[in-house]
Amino acid sequence: MNRKDFVRGMSALLGAVVFGPTLSACGSGSDGSTTAQVAEASAATVSDLAGDSRLDADEIAGLRFMREEEKLAHDVYVTLFNTWGASIFANIAQSETEHTEAVLGRIEAYGLDDPAAGKPVGVFEDTYLQALYNRLIEMGGASLVEALEVGALIEETDITDIRAKMAQTGEADILTVYRNLLCGSYSHLQAFNRQLLANGVNYQAQVISQQQWDAIASGAESCTA
8 A cells, every 4th residue: 555545544443533423422402513623623733634644755755846846947948048148048048947836836735844944046855966066167168158058957857857747746736847847848959959950960969869859959858748
């Protein structure tokens, strides 16, 4: 039995324990109002106990990671825009703000701690993402072309990570957010590919296969497939 099934089973058991004695204790002379009030309060208690536990450990970790990974993309693009002044970085950074806020919405809805709360540009709770950010900024500072390649690398990495997190959840609201992130990454990948081609660069995929890169870049592969 997985954790989610266990939690749901415990909620049902708690409901039986709470409601059973209440219903049997009510005499035939009662007007039923007290029973209804106790039942309503008990239902709320059971709901509270189960609420934040609807997600298993992988789903919680997934939301926390995606919150910071989308922040990483935003922070890198803001920094690279300040370095090179290329509008593509400013435009996509704005999109990444919407993405990380969308993940935050799910984090708040499930009552989870926000790993990005209060953290300025370039600061992350996840040590892997912190090291990755530092490395990407170093790479992107070498030239405009290398900055564009950093953008391409971020987006193909995002695509891989988002798909992995999608496979770990069955919650419809989370899947909707992840699907929107995925479609955004497809669009961003295409934009970086166009800029690289305009600079005479045929980008070689680093994370996904070259076949998939070409399919996404050309529009042959849909994010909704």
